[in-house]
Amino acid sequence: MYQVRLWSTRHSRSMERLYEIMNPAVLLFLRCMTRILGRRLDRPVTAIERTMKGFLFDCQMCGDCVLSKTGMSCPMNCPKTMRNGPCGGVRANGMCEVKPDMRCVWVEAWAGAKDMTSGGDIKQVQFLLDYRDKGKSSWLKVARDE
Amino acid sequence: MNKIKDIARPGDPLPILSGHVSNGRFERVLRAGHFAVTTEIAPPDSSDPREVLIRARLFDGYVDAINATDGSGAHCHMSSLAVCAILTRVGYSPIIQISCRDRNRIAIQGDILGAAALGVCNVLSLTGDDVSAGDHPSAKPVFDLDSVSLLGTIKIMRDEARFLSGRPLDSAPNLFLGSTINPFVPPVRNRVDQLAKKIKAGAQYIQSQYCFDLDLLKPFMKRAVDEGLTNDCFILIGVGILASARTARWLRENVPGVHIPDDIIDRLEASKDQKTEARKISVELMQKIKEIEGVSGIHVMAYKQEKHVAEVVKQSGILAGRQPWAPQRTEVEIKE
Numbered sequence: 001m002y003q004v005r006l007w008s009t010r011h012s013r014s015m016e017r018l019y020e021i022m023n024p025a026v027l028l029f030l031r032c033m034t035r036i037l038g039r040r041l042d043r044p045v046t047a048i049e050r051t052m053k054g055f056l057f058d059c060q061m062c063g064d065c066v067l068s069k070t071g072m073s074c075p076m077n078c079p080k081t082m083r084n085g086p087c088g089g090v091r092a093n094g095m096c097e098v099k100p101d102m103r104c105v106w107v108e109a110w111a112g113a114k115d116m117t118s119g120g121d122i123k124q125v126q127f128l129l130d131y132r133d134k135g136k137s138s139w140l141k142v143a144r145d146e
Numbered sequence: 147m148n149k150i151k152d153i154a155r156p157g158d159p160l161p162i163l164s165g166h167v168s169n170g171r172f173e174r175v176l177r178a179g180h181f182a183v184t185t186e187i188a189p190p191d192s193s194d195p196r197e198v199l200i201r202a203r204l205f206d207g208y209v210d211a212i213n214a215t216d217g218s219g220a221h222c223h224m225s226s227l228a229v230c231a232i233l234t235r236v237g238y239s240p241i242i243q244i245s246c247r248d249r250n251r252i253a254i255q256g257d258i259l260g261a262a263a264l265g266v267c268n269v270l271s272l273t274g275d276d277v278s279a280g281d282h283p284s285a286k287p288v289f290d291l292d293s294v295s296l297l298g299t300i301k302i303m304r305d306e307a308r309f310l311s312g313r314p315l316d317s318a319p320n321l322f323l324g325s326t327i328n329p330f331v332p333p334v335r336n337r338v339d340q341l342a343k344k345i346k347a348g349a350q351y352i353q354s355q356y357c358f359d360l361d362l363l364k365p366f367m368k369r370a371v372d373e374g375l376t377n378d379c380f381i382l383i384g385v386g387i388l389a390s391a392r393t394a395r396w397l398r399e400n401v402p403g404v405h406i407p408d409d410i411i412d413r414l415e416a417s418k419d420q421k422t423e424a425r426k427i428s429v430e431l432m433q434k435i436k437e438i439e440g441v442s443g444i445h446v447m448a449y450k451q452e453k454h455v456a457e458v459v460k461q462s463g464i465l466a467g468r469q470p471w472a473p474q475r476t477e478v479e480i481k482e
């Protein structure tokens with residue numbers, strides 16, 4: 001949801017804190033469960049990830065989550081799916097060139113990153129996305145070191 | 147200043163000088179410390195190669211490189227690769243623009259090899275306008291890469307002589323790598339960070355969007371210089387040639403990313419002869435931009451005003467007496 005997504009980016013620092021607290025426990029849990037359930041884990045975890053991140057960030061399940069490096073603004077909502085944005089077309093009022101009713105995802109991203117402890121990570125270059133991962137869980141990818 | 151023989155013989159490229167990455171004249175001019183001038187050619191809606199040469203001839207002796215746009219504004223025209231190939235045949239130094247909108251990584255890597263094989267020495271990486279901006283809004287947008295990952299891709303091909311897949315190349319494309327920047331639209335504060343990212347990804351030169359606002363350009367350039375970004379990258383600032391207050395308004399409202407302050411439009415409106423006034427504005431902008439620390443050249447964008455490019459560059463005096471290469475000349479002066 002657009003409004004929730006904006007809210008999450010505006011509260012990027014709280015989101016980051018939540019992530020810092022949850023991340024180790026979640027990863028540990030997923031690692032243990034993988035050992036027991038193996039690939040049977042994929043469907044429920046993917047569904048949970050899709051629901052949660054879909055609600056908070058309008059996550060598009062690209063399979064390679066960079067939220068922590070993009071000010072908690074999901075770059076896959078950019079109509080050009082730029083992973084190193086913004087483009088040069090941003091409107092003077094900060095709205096997207098393609099969708100005039102949407103805030104530019106990357107204007108939000110740079111603003112969100114400013115408040116985060118690891119906000120400097122937005123300066124890292126994101127290289128190519130592996131399109132085979134689309135629709136797959138990023139959490140499991142990290143947990144399994146894939 | 148030495149005279150070096152710079153004869154353009156298609157298929158017989160200039161030697162790569164030490165510290166250079168390409169065989170191109172454009173890189174030579176910049177690395178020699180000259181103030182460079184580039185411009186854009188509008189690719190024809192035609193299959194006639196003469197159309198390209200007629201358009202290029204307008205710039206003879208006033209520009210160091212010519213950008214061949216790649217479906218700019220998401221409108222369909224002759225391809226950038228073809229325009230470049232026609233230009234290199236005569237010895238011009240074109241810049242191939244590659245937009246991420248229409249092709250995926252397989253097509254783009256193929257075009258990069260092809261361009262280098264056809265004698266193209268410079269490439270400009272762009273994300274590209276969305277298909278909704280053009281004459282085929284029903285097309286499928288690709289955007290497999292973005293301008294930054296495209297820079298990284300070409301750098302890998304050039305410096306590591308391999309495709310993204312790892313498969314080796316028999317010979318690497320010697321390309322001078324560039325990209326764009328728009329310091330005049332939000333997030334204005336982060337545009338220097340964006341520039342830094344592009345340089346990290348491989349950009350060696352930058353051509354900016356239209357600059358009509360020096361008050362925004364100056365702080366941008368100052369930060370770029372302070373952060374040392376101009377040591378690793380040549381920055382060319384975009385200057386437009388307007389036709390009238392009406393076209394200025396139209397551009398501002400309809401072309402994404404164009405920022406024209408009101409005082410420019412007011413000045414045009416107040417003048418008796420808007421066309422002449424517009425060119426005067428361009429001349430003044432060029433002169434003032436040249437004075438800003440860190441700027442290495444001007445990129446003239448004169449859509450439908452191409453016939454005035456030479457005159458405006460001449461009047462501005464930014465070439466400082468230097469005459470860039472043109473087909474009928476065999477020698478140019480380049481400091482060594």
Ligand code: SF4
Binds near residue numbers: 085098105107
């Ligand atoms: S304006 Fe922002 S959100 Fe819109 S296409 Fe450009 S980078 Fe993406």
